[in-house]
């Protein structure tokens with residue numbers, strides 16, 4: 251997602267972040283559909299110290315969207331350990347926030363992210379990697395129960411491709427090509443799930459080519475391969491992602507989480523196990539007030555009023 255050129259939202263997000271948490275970003279007008287209400291600000295302050303590598307805020311007309319912008323421009327948002335720790339903290343905060351129903355992760359003008367931080371990895375030993383469980387915490391993006399949308403602008407290299415594959419409703423901008431996965435020219439092989447999630451997302455042939463050559467694919471190719479769900483002009487990308495997140499957030503958060511778990515089972519287990527998971531979760535929805543409310547509202551021809559219970 252490269253936004254500054256084409257999306258006024260970018261600057262607005264910066265402004266909101268500035269007013270909420272950080273001390274670095276320049277002020278500008280808020281993005282369409284974003285919310286500068288103090289609830290987000292209070293939420294961020296309660297969540298811990300200011301973020302150094304992220305802008306974090308709530309967006310959408312009801313503040314129901316958690317918006318995270320990777321903000322490490324000098325390294326094209328390379329995913330250093332500090333950034334990933336902040337990302338986990340931001341995700342934890344949104345996961346615990348009852349107002350938030352979906353999360354959008356985006357990047358900066360030039361890059362969604364340039365992969366793992368090569369300079370940070372360069373001097374690591376096997377002992378440090380294995381003993382310190384290097385990259386182990388990155389799976390947090392995959393375990394978030396609320397839906398995550400990756401609005402991908404600019405470069406998405408290696409790990410970000412995994413990151414994007416982790417986000418369940420990825421969107422991409424419709425211009426430029428981005429280099430995707432592999433880090434084979436730089437590292438022995440990808441190590442953050444790039445060979446596993448990418449292969450399941452796009453199939454073995456394309457994954458093999460991407461991983462072994464490190465060549466870029468375009469947004470259109472990514473869509474054709476099923477790696478992203480939609481492609482937008484750069485100036486529409488973030489608004490579209492927020493709008494999609496708002497739509498998700500307007501549904502029962504409880505049932506949305508169950509549906510997400512069910513879809514993920516198709517990605518992570520066998521067909522038989524996935525079908526069992528789906529059935530169990532389907533039955534479980536009958537224990538919720540929201541299932542009853544949804545069906546009753548349909549029969550009574552009115553809008554459902556979900557209580558997330």
Ligand SMILES: C[C@H](O)CC(=O)SCCNC(=O)CCNC(=O)[C@H](O)C(C)(C)COP(=O)(O)OP(=O)(O)OC[C@H]1O[C@@H](n2cnc3c(N)ncnc32)[C@H](O)[C@@H]1OP(=O)(O)O
Pocket residue numbers: 324325326328329364365366367368369370405407408409429432433436437439440441442443444
């Ligand atoms: C664990 C995983 O599975 C494996 C991995 O993720 S390994 C990492 C994979 N990532 C990559 O291979 C991407 C490396 N980056 C690039 O190829 C190029 O930067 C790019 C094609 C994305 C952009 O190129 P370009 O526009 O010319 O910008 P470039 O000058 O290279 O980068 C700008 C700055 O960001 C830094 N940077 C870019 N990617 C970085 C990375 N992954 N780690 C650390 N720093 C990085 C550059 O060193 C440079 O810093 P400098 O100004 O201090 O020299």
